[in-house]
Amino acid sequence: MKLDEILTAAARAPLNNGALQQLNEATAGLDAALGIRYLHVAHGRVRTALHVASHHLQPAGLVNGGVYCALAESTASLAGMVAAGGPVVGINNDTDFISAVKAGVIEAEATPIQLGRRTQLWQVEMHHRDKLVARTTLRTMPVN
Template sequence: MTNRADSLSSEHTLLAHLGIEIVEASGTRVVATMPVDARTHQPMGLLHGGASVALAESVASIGAYLSVADQGLTAVGLEINANHLRGVRAGTVTATATPIHQGRTTQVWQIDIADEQGRAVCTSRCTLAIIPMPAGS
């Protein structure tokens, strides 16, 4: 499987701020980790649901982009949903994204986020629009 994670720069982005690291990236599978710490906590000391959603949309967007970039196209989010299944206070969560549908104008990706013991933390589905790469990108 091709790993194109090294070609993706996340410096000065939400990914960098949240500590998200891309472990594996291709147009058919993306895996990333995110720490559960002060950056990603909600006030009760648990992983913030919004941080999980940011992780989910990030891995789906990267995968969709990688699947169409060689055609001069990119992917932008249209819709995302998430079910938060388990609270996490510390450690690292891992997101795995795989496509459900890769069409000409839209893609749908399934994202599963697990804790360090492999237990389900969040499951998400993200729909992306496939558009021409903006000039200057």
């Protein structure tokens, strides 16, 4: 299944396990380097997970703030692509770090605040063991 087919399918209904597996197997670039996995992809909601590893940590042994920014950007950008029906670019990423994480899994969920013709505004909440650890507001712009 190609990316445009995945976006079209997700706009109609949440992706099934087979489509999610195909999406995760096709992951490249920074998503692949970080190990981001897509758990749920649908219009208006995308969930991802990142298993914390040593390459995610800063010298003090905590997850680097850039990891949260990248996780939020990837999660909301895919949500934006589903909503727009095509590519989007991030134009502002504002991330608040709430609580430190050293190990485990960070789950992120993107939901829309505003879906306009020219820009979209997404909220991304990141949790570790059901505790909010970071929050991002991401503005994207469709580039169709």
